[in-house]
Amino acid sequence: MVATKSFDYVVVGAGTAGCVLATRLSENPGVSVALLEAGGESGPESMHSPNAMEAFGLWGSPVDWAYATTPQAGTGGTVHAWPRGKVLGGSSSINGMVHRRGHRSSFDAWEAQGATGWSYDTLLPFLKRSESTQSRDPRFRGTDGPMRIEAGSDPTPLDEAMYQAALESGHAASADGNGEQDEGVAWGETNVVADRRQSAADAYLRPALARPNLTVITHAHVRRLLLDGTRCRGAEYVADGTVHTVAADREVILSAGAVGSPQLLLLSGIGPAAHLQDVGIPVRADLPGVGENLHDHLLSWVSYRAKQPVPAGPSRQAYVLARSAEGVDPDVQLSFTRAALEPLWAGADPDGFSVLFSVVTPASRGSLRLRSADPTAHPLIDPAYLTDDADVDRMVTALSMARRLAAADALAQWRGAELLPGSDVLDEDACRAYVRATAATYFHPVGTCRIGVDALAVVDPQLRVRGIEALRVADASVMPSVVSANTNAAVLGIAERATQLVEEPAFGTASD
Known part of the structure; x- marks a missing residue:
């Protein structure tokens, strides 16, 4: 020694x-x-x-x-990296x-x-x-x-469309997501x-x-x-x-x-x-x-095929901080990526885009x-991911919010077929199963x-x-x-x- x-x-x-x-x-x-x-x-x-x-x-x-x-157990027995x-x-x-x-x-x-x-x-x-x-x-x-x-970076046309879709789906504009009004949609900042x-x-x-x-x-x-x-x-x-x-x-x-x-x-x-x-x-x-x-934070996503080539190069993300219900503190984050994500971070299709959703005030411990x-x-x-059913319920609500945002007219020229969850995942049981099957850590x-x-x-x-x-x-x-x-x-x-x-x-x- x-x-x-x-x-x-x-x-x-x-x-x-x-x-x-x-x-x-x-x-x-x-x-x-x-x-x-x-x-x-x-x-x-x-x-x-x-x-x-x-x-x-x-x-x-x-x-x-x-x-x-x-x-x-809450995510189907997955071992998360x-x-x-x-x-x-x-x-x-x-x-x-x-x-x-x-x-x-x-x-x-x-x-x-x-x-x-x-x-x-x-x-x-x-x-x-x-x-x-x-x-x-x-x-x-x-x-x-x-x-x-x-x-x-300056936002690409797809970034701009995603931002406008958030406004169109009812989220207020925030001039600074780290400032006086952080609820709503704001452009991200980086280190x-x-x-x-x-x-x-x-x-x-x-x-x-x-x-x-x-x-x-x-x-x-x-x-x-x-x-x-x-x-x-x-x-x-x-x-x-x-x-x-x-x-x-x-x-x-x-x-x-x-x-x-x-x-x-x-x-x-x-x-x-x-x-x-x-x-x-x-x-x-x-x-x-x-x-x-x-x-920890969990996230999942809805992914779409793109109807036109997705811009390459640097991008600028917009983030939405919202509420899953009236009377609660902001508990849902939505964000965007210029790729159609596959389950569990397995990969991404560059000819698409995704809306990520997360419950940012989880109850599971x-x-x-x-x-x-x-x-x-x-x-x-x-x-103990998703061991509290309230987290699953709110993730299903967040999935609906993400789909509503993706369906906005501002994304019409970009939005092709929904790849995930897919048109057959509509009722509550199917949505809950999708959330449990795809939920991945946000590393927080x-x-x-x-x-x-x-x-x-x-x-x-x-x-x-x-x-x-x-x-x-x-x-x-x-x-x-x-x-x-x-x-x-x-x-x-x-x-x-x-x-x-x-x-x-x-x-x-x-x-x-």
Whole structure:
């Protein structure tokens, strides 16, 4: 074992949150920061492509943890691939580069569930702090943050037709889907700069690498946290076959994501006592909520043959945030792609188009558990997809909304035969079967170390792990419920706020 090195802060995981935390904390030259990442510094050139479809080619590569779920009864026994980034930038280095925050009701729901101080109004300054936009309302959007947000390419004629179809089918126009009015149809924004992907590592970490008080250690697979009684003292990791330890004089901050953070807590003896005993890990803190509350967005689609050639080259997506019924918060997202998708991401026909639909406030909840005490073994991931019938009902409603949008006159010159679900899938039972057969992950897992004050909460509203001193979690795992959009933008805000909670624990607020 290599002798212990000491730092003020040790950040575990260099994904979106970890890059923010290490960069922001090291802005103070009076503290030292170590950032541990299991993956490497970068990956194949395709990782930098602005084409979101090329991200699919990164699945199963060395920059992907290549997780998979247990067989999901709610989706016909399917085992769903769960790609997660294993490289500086984490999943922001292999995702679809979409920048969407989610409706204000998503964040207000956190506070209603016991996450005091995590409402939309409280988090907004931190969301703004993360981004740099142009020609946006500065009351709601950042102007000088590290993450540059771009409008993307000019829309093609098919993109324009899809946008107009959304208006025609009754969705209001939103000038900024991340601004004052995010409900309705809005053009998407992306994390692409100068025709290259902009990961959290690109935006935050790489400009800070020359700081003498910041140490980034790649290819460092953390095996467990080091505990002295109820205080976290550091972490143990393996690099090049050698065991190393690193000490934190002030705090350890877990930012390994909705899979990695609960897995590492469990490997360290922090979690449900009965489960830890079952896998032979000594119990250091009985926290029954670790690994619980796992959930994710699912999507499906309606696909059509195109009546004329589909434009090639760059595209600009429009997104619709809508309500499945009166009196509910926005819970359905519709989006578009210039291809006729086949089931379960099996492929795409470029001579077509699709309307994707998703219930973005799912009720189904699953869990994450250790497969064994082996830190190299992937955990058992059970998101319990569509186990709550309400999710199936709303997905069927969302399917109807997608079909109604696709039937708009604005798409008449483009719309050929419906390929999926097809003209024979009309009654409710057939639609429910179609949803279960085709539902696929949107790759937005959250919730396994949720914020709260009840017995199943893992971290308190200051993100401190309950019952353990000098240990926090800051990443998508702390979300009590998933936001009504892609998750990367919200994680940026969580990490920005976490930085101030660490630096100024009595305050935890940001200025505009």
